[in-house]
Amino acid sequence: MKRHLEQKVVTQNVILTGLRGVGKTVLLETFRPIALASGWLWAGADLSESASVAEETLATRILADIALVTSAFVVHERKQLELGFVQSEKVIRQPLNYDILRNMYEQTPGLVADKLKAVLEFVWSVLPQQAIRGVVFAYDEAQNLADHAHHNQYPLSLLLEVFQSLQRKQIPYLLVLTGLPTLFPKLVEARTYAERMFHILFLKQLDTNASREAIMQPIEVAGCPIKFTEETVNSIVQLSGGYPYFIQYICKEVFDVWIAKIRSGDIPSVPTADIVRKLDTDFFQGRWSRVTDRQRELLQVIATLSTCDDEFTVQEIVNGSKEVLTKGFSASHVNQMLASIADAGLVFKNRVGKYSLAVPLLSQFIRRQTAQGMITIPPLPRTGV
Ligand SMILES: Nc1ncnc2c1ncn2[C@@H]1O[C@H](COP(=O)(O)OP(=O)(O)OP(=O)(O)O)[C@@H](O)[C@H]1O
Ligand SMILES: [Mg+2]
Numbered sequence: 001m002k003r004h005l006e007q008k009v010v011t012q013n014v015i016l017t018g019l020r021g022v023g024k025t026v027l028l029e030t031f032r033p034i035a036l037a038s039g040w041l042w043a044g045a046d047l048s049e050s051a052s053v054a055e056e057t058l059a060t061r062i063l064a065d066i067a068l069v070t071s072a073f074v075v076h077e078r079k080q081l082e083l084g085f086v087q088s089e090k091v092i093r094q095p096l097n098y099d100i101l102r103n104m105y106e107q108t109p110g111l112v113a114d115k116l117k118a119v120l121e122f123v124w125s126v127l128p129q130q131a132i133r134g135v136v137f138a139y140d141e142a143q144n145l146a147d148h149a150h151h152n153q154y155p156l157s158l159l160l161e162v163f164q165s166l167q168r169k170q171i172p173y174l175l176v177l178t179g180l181p182t183l184f185p186k187l188v189e190a191r192t193y194a195e196r197m198f199h200i201l202f203l204k205q206l207d208t209n210a211s212r213e214a215i216m217q218p219i220e221v222a223g224c225p226i227k228f229t230e231e232t233v234n235s236i237v238q239l240s241g242g243y244p245y246f247i248q249y250i251c252k253e254v255f256d257v258w259i260a261k262i263r264s265g266d267i268p269s270v271p272t273a274d275i276v277r278k279l280d281t282d283f284f285q286g287r288w289s290r291v292t293d294r295q296r297e298l299l300q301v302i303a304t305l306s307t308c309d310d311e312f313t314v315q316e317i318v319n320g321s322k323e324v325l326t327k328g329f330s331a332s333h334v335n336q337m338l339a340s341i342a343d344a345g346l347v348f349k350n351r352v353g354k355y356s357l358a359v360p361l362l363s364q365f366i367r368r369q370t371a372q373g374m375i376t377i378p379p380l381p382r383t384g385v
Contacts, residue, residue, distance in 0.1 A: 001031045004174060004199065005038045010134070010167045011197075013175040015184055018203030019360045021245025024178045025140055027203065031176065035136045040174070041127075043069045044138030047179075052144040055112040058155040062116060062137070063105060066123055067098035069135065074126050076100055096126065116162050124171045134172025137163070143179035147190055160191045181358065182348045195351075205242030205360070212237060214247050219255075226258050235270050243360040249283075250275055276368070284365040290344040296369070298329060298337050299346065302357070303366035311354040314338070 004014055016024050032042050043065040045051075051061040074096040079089045094100070101119050108118040127135075145156040163175050177183060181202075187194035206214060215236050219226050228236075236254065240246035253275045261268040291299065301321045305312050314334045322328035329337075338355055341347050348358045357363060 001034055001176075002038070005035055005040055005133070005136075007174070008172070009170050010172055010174050012199045013163070013197050014177070015187075015198045015200045016176065016178045016203065017181050017183055017200060019181065019243070019358065021243055021360060022203045022205060023244045024203055026244075028138060028140055028176070028178045031136075031138070039131070039133040041069050041073070041132055041135045042138060043135055044140070044176070046141050047139045047144050048141065049144045052146065052155055053148075054151070054153045055155050055158050058145075058158060059105070059112050059116050063101050063119065064098055065137070066120065066135070067096075067101050070101065070123055070127070071095040071097040073128065076126075096123075113158055113161055113165075116158070117165055120162065120166055120173065121169070121171065124166075124173070134174060136174045136176055138176040138178070140178045142177040143183040143186070145183075146186065154190075156186065156190045160187065160194055160197070164191075164193065164197060180348070181350070181356070182342075185349060185351055188351065206244060206247070207242065208237055211240065211242045211247060214244060215251055218251070225262060226255060232270055235272065239270075239272060239275065241361045241364075246279070246361065249279065253278065280365060280368065284359070284362070287344070287346060287359060287362075288365070288369070291341055291346060295337055295341050295344075296366075297325070298334065299341065299362075299366050300370050301325065301329070302347075303363045303370070308357065308363045311350065311356050313354055 001014065004012060016028060018024055035042050045061065045065055047061070051057050072095070075093050076096040077091055077093050080092050082088045082090045101123070104122065105115045105119050108115040124135075145159065147154040147156045159175075163173060166173050175197075177187075177198075184194075184198070184200055187198070205211075212233055215228065215233055218224075219228065232254075236247065236250050240250055254270055257271055257274075258268045288296070298317065298321075301317055301324060302308050302312060304324055305316055305320050307316060314331050317334050317338075318329055318331050321334075338347060338349070342349060342355075342358075346358055346362065347355050349355050
């Protein structure tokens with residue numbers, strides 16, 4: 001991030017991506033003070049689905065975000081004639097707020113992109129350029145952005161086009177997008193130059209030491225009634241697969257159960273089976289219910305592949321299906337089904353056409369469904385998380 005903030009002319013923007021709950025939002029928040037300390041201003045928000053649905057709504061989002069920055073920094077002066085016999089001019093000073101920017105936007109002729117570019121260009125021209133280096137536009141949940149050709153709405157392309165054009169004019173606006181791994185392929189699909197516009201940071205799960213720290217630090221405060229043994233910490237690390245969201249979820253469960261047990265004088269252990277059952281209901285079942293039985297069968301084949309927690313190809317699935325099903329899948333069938341499963345948010349396709357499971361620890365959940373006899377594929381023995 002620091003290196004990207006060194007750019008005088010912005011040619012490289014940042015994408016921070018990774019699976020659900022891996023820590024993207026938290027990391028994005030830590031970028032903010034770094035940017036401010038390096039003399040950048042920070043604008044941004046969550047890109048909710050409603051903000052991303054149409055070009056106008058996205059433009060409104062961006063205007064609202066930049067207005068927060070400008071109204072703190074820039075005083076807009078305009079002259080107004082005073083009423084009375086002697087005509088005199090009064091200077092009105094007001095912060096450059098949303099209303100003023102919106103007005104300017106409305107009065108600029110052209111398409112949404114032209115209007116937005118004009119306002120953002122104007123904003124840079126009035127910011128105190130000696131004092132600041134540029135503006136970071138940081139958008140979380142950016143995978144919500146999508147072009148909708150059938151509605152003739154292209155908000156995703158709009159964002160890329162506006163920033164590319166401003167950056168070409170050497171206006172130091174840096175785009176930082178955060179989102180699920182579907183984000184980058186989507187950007188490239190909308191505009192091929194997106195490939196060159198972004199540096200991608202792919203967040204993986206925490207390593208063992210960082211996981212241990214995440215488990216231990218919160219209970220190391222004075223007065224905490226709970227201590228974990230080495231064995232307990234290890235089993236939480238193992239169960240969580242190093243995903244911060246799961247670490248937090250499991251630790252909360254353990255904490256609640258232990259507090260109750262300690263009060264009644266018992267020596268507690270990690271209620272692994274209960275936690276897994278609760279996680280399945282709270283986290284996985286909702287996603288699992290979005291796919292059909294046939295699609296589940298395909299996911300179960302995927303969960304038998306040795307590459308299931310990494311990347312796998314259509315051909316690997318076809319081969320795998322021949323091993324575990326009486327009637328295997330054809331490549332075209334797999335392709336079709338993967339597209340629907342991707343729409344349901346359970347897999348994603350990367351830039352080189354390989355697939356990955358889109359939810360952390362999903363393969364283990366799928367194997368648990370298999371083991372419960374929901375389908376007929378025999379579970380293969382597996383090791384590790
Ligand atoms: N480095 C870390 N170490 C320990 N815990 C972390 C770390 N980063 C994030 N967390 C915790 O993990 C949880 C998930 O983090 P966060 O919300 O940032 O993930 P995310 O990737 O944005 O998730 P989502 O995909 O749902 O938006 C949070 O409760 C957070 O406090
Ligand atoms: Mg997040």
